[in-house]
Amino acid sequence: MAVKVLVVDDSSFFRRRVSEIINADPRLEVIGSAVNGKEAVELTRKLQPDVITMDIEMPVMDGITAVREIMQQTPTPILMFSSLTHEGAKATLDALDAGALDFLPKKFEDIARNRDEAVSLLQKRVGELARKRLLMRRPARPAISAAAAPAADRDIRKPLAGHTSAATTAAPARPAARVARPAARFKASGKKYQLMAIGTSTGGPVALQKILTKLPANFPYPIVLIQHMPATFTAAFASRLNNLCKIGVKEAEDGDTLKPGMAYLAPGGQQMMLEGRPGAARLRILDGGDRMNYKPCVDVTFGSAAKVYHDKVLSMVLTGMGADGREGARMLKANGSTIWAQDEESCVVYGMPQAVAKAGISSEDLPLERIAERILVEIGMA
Template identity: 75%
Template structure:
């Protein structure tokens, strides 16, 4: 049975373009279109599509408001289309905050070398996020006798409608530190990564003892806005990495989009090197590049994680870290938006632990001796 897609955009040209691409794959079918957010909400309830593609700027109701209402009434995996501008980046992050799963630029040529590549990318992305529909559950209202919950500020955390079930076992497993000593933490991710990174980083204390390298597949215009948002939400400092940055404890360095982030120097006096992305590289930034660089400088002193994402980026860099004696963990399948990158690491026998997203920060603090 084909994956059912609802296409939402106020531009008739873009609706037609996206519909043609989706319908050209026999595994996909556009079942209807909507010209604004209000129509999208109504049709999401009526048609129950497997995936929705959503524009951000629309009349009557914008895409972000529509995402919020859909996730509250008819939880569905949503792929946003946005412009590659600073304002577009902020709006896209707001859409992820509201519950959207992933995003693509409206100008396909910004992410693809030719039309065929752009077509394949969109089709693959729709199929990948469609698998999240099984995890979409309407939030259950607390029983009258339940203890009151403390309100949390609005952040990029996924709504309860789109996360995997939080109760995995009656009693949560208690973690134990391995006893290894670390000098660096490194985290790589892609699809679903912005939400996953925020989930983890907002739980870390200001005095986290190591520098943190963050490699998130993201366009160049998005990484600065994403780092700024994380910095306002986290106790640790988060910044977009710059060439020459000296690694400091309690600071997270987000690899800039379109570039590669490497480490130079020696432990305790290491610096960041930002290099050209490279025409032949599939990912800019690339987890393998940063992980491999870290393995050469820090050897067995790296605590690394591979989170949700499409593909296998992080596997070869993780292999280098493991060979040097460092630790690699993978996010578990149930809590991933796309179980691609973590699966590649797990299948290769590189990760020592598979962890649910909502407990990774807890596990990190135990491992580095802070809990």
């Protein structure tokens, strides 16, 4: 069955263009279009699409408000189209905060090196996001009593499957009260670190925000962040994180000296490498290179971190399409560093983490909501 898509944009030309591209893939089908956010909310409720493509600036109701209402009423994977400006970046990040899962530049020539590649990328993004629909709309798992699921018997690296207790089935006339399942406890490995490194792509802005906002101001290591993102977006994203987090966050600049409690976001369109020695390492910001698929590239930064910090890196590969990060993570592991991957259920796209997990490189697969907790346990701050 084809993936059903609702196209939302106030431009008839852009609606037609996007619809033609989506319908050109036999696995995808445009089932409707809307000219503003209010109409998008109504059609989502009526047509139940698998994926929505959404413009940001529209009359009657803007895209961000529409995303927020759709996620409250009929949760659906949403792909935003954004202008590559500072204002467009801020609006797109607001849309992701509201619940959108991904974004693409509205000018197709900014998406990729040629039209065919841009068309393929849009089709692939829509197909990937459709996989999240069932997870977004499935009913909550039944409650389970603490006695029925002792934490010691659960492996935190796998999704926890709930079930109904005997007490619940014995009294159907009176619904049982929900009792929170105790979370499995983490244990520190005992390893010592001097750097934390995180690589991510699709779904990464929200994932990074959830993790970094939970870290204390006195976090003992510098952090390097590699997020696949256009050049005009990274400054706005770094500023947003800096305002939300207790740690400091900045867009990385050439020559930056790595400091504890500071996170450095690789600038879009360029590569970020580390040089020097632990305790006195610096960042090099280099030209992205025409032959590189990703700018910034997780493999590039992870590989350079392995050369400088050897076995002292705590690294994570989060949600994202493709396999960027696998080879860099392989280098980190070969040097004795630790690699974790985000688990499949909590990913927007289980591509990059899956590549690391399938290769046997990651030592733990973790749900997004508990990664910050796992970090603090591992470094002795919890």
